[in-house]
Amino acid sequence: MIDQIARDVQQQGWSFQQNVVDQLRLKDMAPLFDAEFNPAKVGKDTQRQRNEEIRGDWIKWLDPIHPPGILGPEMEFLRSLQNELNQRFYLGLQDFECHLAKYLSGSFYVKHSDRFEKDSSRSISFVFYLHQEWKESYGGELVIYNKNNEIVKTILPLPGSLIVFLSEDFPHEVKVCSEERRSLTGWMHTKILT
Ligand code: OGA
Numbered sequence: 001m002i003d004q005i006a007r008d009v010q011q012q013g014w015s016f017q018q019n020v021v022d023q024l025r026l027k028d029m030a031p032l033f034d035a036e037f038n039p040a041k042v043g044k045d046t047q048r049q050r051n052e053e054i055r056g057d058w059i060k061w062l063d064p065i066h067p068p069g070i071l072g073p074e075m076e077f078l079r080s081l082q083n084e085l086n087q088r089f090y091l092g093l094q095d096f097e098c099h100l101a102k103y104l105s106g107s108f109y110v111k112h113s114d115r116f117e118k119d120s121s122r123s124i125s126f127v128f129y130l131h132q133e134w135k136e137s138y139g140g141e142l143v144i145y146n147k148n149n150e151i152v153k154t155i156l157p158l159p160g161s162l163i164v165f166l167s168e169d170f171p172h173e174v175k176v177c178s179e180e181r182r183s184l185t186g187w188m189h190t191k192i193l194t
Pocket residue numbers: 101109114127141142172173174183185
């Protein structure tokens with residue numbers, strides 16, 4: 001699996017994999033989403049504010065030293081993936097950060113880039129979809145664009161699937177969903193995060 005992701009990233013800049021997290025573990029992860037989440041904000045520093053016309057998700061950052069035990073295999077997977085990407089492409093990835101995210105019914109995230117203008121250390125974006133069920137009629141697709149604003153791929157967030165892409169090369173959006181959409185979302189950086 002990790003090998004396949006690395007090869008896809010090399011060839012096309014992104015990789016989508018299904019059945020990365022099995023149904024049983026998705027069920028065990030469900031209580032993670034009962035915790036208190038914070039409204040995701042947009043903008044940097046003093047400009048940061050809630051704007052549900054841009055993004056309506058709720059997030060909970062994970063403690064990198066003590067992530068929830070149930071996510072141990074995902075953390076291990078991400079470390080292995082980071083090593084594999086470094087060995088193949090000399091990306092110089094040093095660290096990753098992640099948050100849990102939930103989009104309640106009616107929420108979305110308009111087209112954006114994950115790369116901040118003033119901080120170029122975000123290099124790889126990844127999202128594990130952690131709800132237990134998803135139907136096409138629920139919407140919530142992740143639409144990935146290239147730099148010419150052409151659609152590269154529309155991804156239905158199937159339970160247990162994973163998308164990985166180069167943060168700089170693919171603007172993307174989350175379409176409005178009609179059921180609660182849950183994920184573990186994060187970024188690999190070319191610097192140590194403190
Ligand atoms: C993000 C994001 C995509 C997704 O949180 O920056 O683009 O599919 N998420 O949840």
